[in-house]
Amino acid sequence: MPRSKIDIPCHVDYLSILDETGTVDKELEPDISDDFLLDIYKAMVLGRRFDERMLNLQRQGRIGTFPPITGQEAAQLGTVAHLRQSDWFVPSFREMVAEIWRGRAMETFLLYYSGYNEGVDIAEDQNNLPLSVPVGSQTLHAVGLAWAVRYRKKDDVAMTWFGDGATSEGDFHEAMNFAGVFRLPVIFVCQNNQWAISVPLSKQTRSKTLAQKALAYGFPGIQVDGNDVLAVYTAAKEAVERARAGDGPTMIECVTYRMMMHTTADDPKRYRSDEEVEGWRKKDPITRFEKYLIDKNLLEPKKIESVDQEVKEQIQQAVDKAEKLMKELGDPLDMFNHAYAQLPPHLEVQKAYLAKELAETMEKE
């Protein structure tokens, strides 16, 4: 037979449970306790309000640039919610609310984004990796950790997050291949937020989905409505159970949207339309989850207000702590002091500039 068809198992599920109006598909509704649903809700609101506050602080010049997460709360919390303490948490640079869920103190974000490396110190007992800026690199770290878990015969898993842009990186493909070959307990969470800075998804791939890339590496891929926390939660539950049982990796593509700028140094109005953004605003993950919780009698207007108040107080405490710590943590000019015996001329200029800025700020205070 000169030419025949090779039968390749080939399908990608798409999962949506809570539609854009917040109406739940009863058949698919996951069994989650009331308390846990409220924990997830509070974390989503905290993530949103923290983003807003950080943006204000950045615009006032009180912190440096940072990457906002607004719109991606469901994708992050629906996945991280399954990790136990001993599992490995391997973020990119846009998982702020997942990091908070994993126990990272909120003031540390303000420190880190003001240039204090102390902001990414990880406590000894936490299996969390610091954020990773080189796009896609963390997927390899997750696979290495999953390999170590297997070697030690434990049933922990490694979960890693990355964007649509990261799927064009070699690191991502190496990680996926290694994980597939060795059936490692790793969950690849792609937050497909449609943009990689100013590059749209259509320039990343000609594939119909990103999830289907998993099929080429011999393991399941699923695409979910990433603004539907119940769908994300359900897909992640299956993936984590599969990994713990020794049945290998899964890739979850969360279809979501980066509602704000790439980082505060970016102006998305230069490359995408207001209509596009408004279209996604209607799919807001918090609004629809709120509607679901109201229908379940777990939320009412007063409670919504009190959650909002509670998270705002938490955020204020973090801001106060961070501002105090920044004063205590030493001289910002130190950053020029440890890399060169003799500072190159361009850094001399920068050091003098910063010294002047700092002196002027001190005078104002």
Ligand SMILES: Cc1ncc(C[n+]2csc(CCOP(=O)(O)OP(=O)(O)O)c2C)c(N)n1
């Ligand atoms: C290897 C590498 N190349 C380029 C950059 C600059 N860069 C930072 S974020 C980013 C886009 C990433 O897009 P995506 O993976 O979709 O994640 P998102 O920012 O949307 O969360 C780029 C190109 C980098 N940090 N690392």
Ligand SMILES: [Mg+2]
């Ligand atoms: Mg992206």
